[in-house]
Amino acid sequence: MAAAPRHTRARASSIALVLAGLLATLSAACASGGAVPRPFPVPQGPSVNNPSDVSATALSLLGVPYRNGGATPDGFDCSGFTQYVFLRHGVAIPREVRDQFQLGTSVRGEDVRAGDLLFFATTGPGPTHVAIAVDNDAFVHAPSSTGVVRVERLSGAYWSRRFLGARRLPTDNSRATN
Numbered sequence: 776m777a778a779a780p781r782h783t784r785a786r787a788s789s790i791a792l793v794l795a796g797l798l799a800t801l802s803a804a805c806a807s808g809g810a811v812p813r814p815f816p817v818p819q820g821p822s823v824n825n826p827s828d829v830s831a832t833a834l835s836l837l838g839v840p841y842r843n844g845g846a847t848p849d850g851f852d853c854s855g856f857t858q859y860v861f862l863r864h865g866v867a868i869p870r871e872v873r874d875q876f877q878l879g880t881s882v883r884g885e886d887v888r889a890g891d892l893l894f895f896a897t898t899g900p901g902p903t904h905v906a907i908a909v910d911n912d913a914f915v916h917a918p919s920s921t922g923v924v925r926v927e928r929l930s931g932a933y934w935s936r937r938f939l940g941a942r943r944l945p946t947d948n949s950r951a952t953n
């Protein structure tokens with residue numbers, strides 16, 4: 776049997792080298808991280824790593840216009856805003872204000888801290904508006920159709936009369952101890 780032409784052998788040798796290199800690279804990439812595989816997380820409800828980071832994310836969106844039904848930086852309504860901010864921290868919360876009001880644990884007004892959800896009755900009875908606390912008095916939210924994402928004071932006359940309560944989502948640290 777005749778030997779294969781020289782260019783065919785050279786090409787086959789080049790392909791073999793490329794494949795060997797690719798295999799070595801892929802093998803090294805998988806093993807180099809030293810990571811231990813984890814099982815898929817079991818849904819245990821929403822949780823926040825650092826509530827102050829949540830309020831910082833909310834503050835980074837100041838000036839975004841209000842958009843009814845909006846849930847992106849192109850425009851937010853109140854619950855779309857809170858949903859978007861918490862999702863940036865890996866926490867999926869429901870879209871509707873009344874459903875968000877069922878999350879976490881109730882917090883007394885004087886115990887409000889950064890990252891807590893604040894609820895108000897603005898257009899009817901029960902929770903109809905939601906915001907994110909920056910501290911025990913300031914909050915950031917997406918108000919009305921003529922507004923932009925902004926900071927307001929819980930102690931302000933309008934908001935204090937309409938305040939229904941605050942809810943705190945558990946932190947990863949508190950979940951570990953419960």
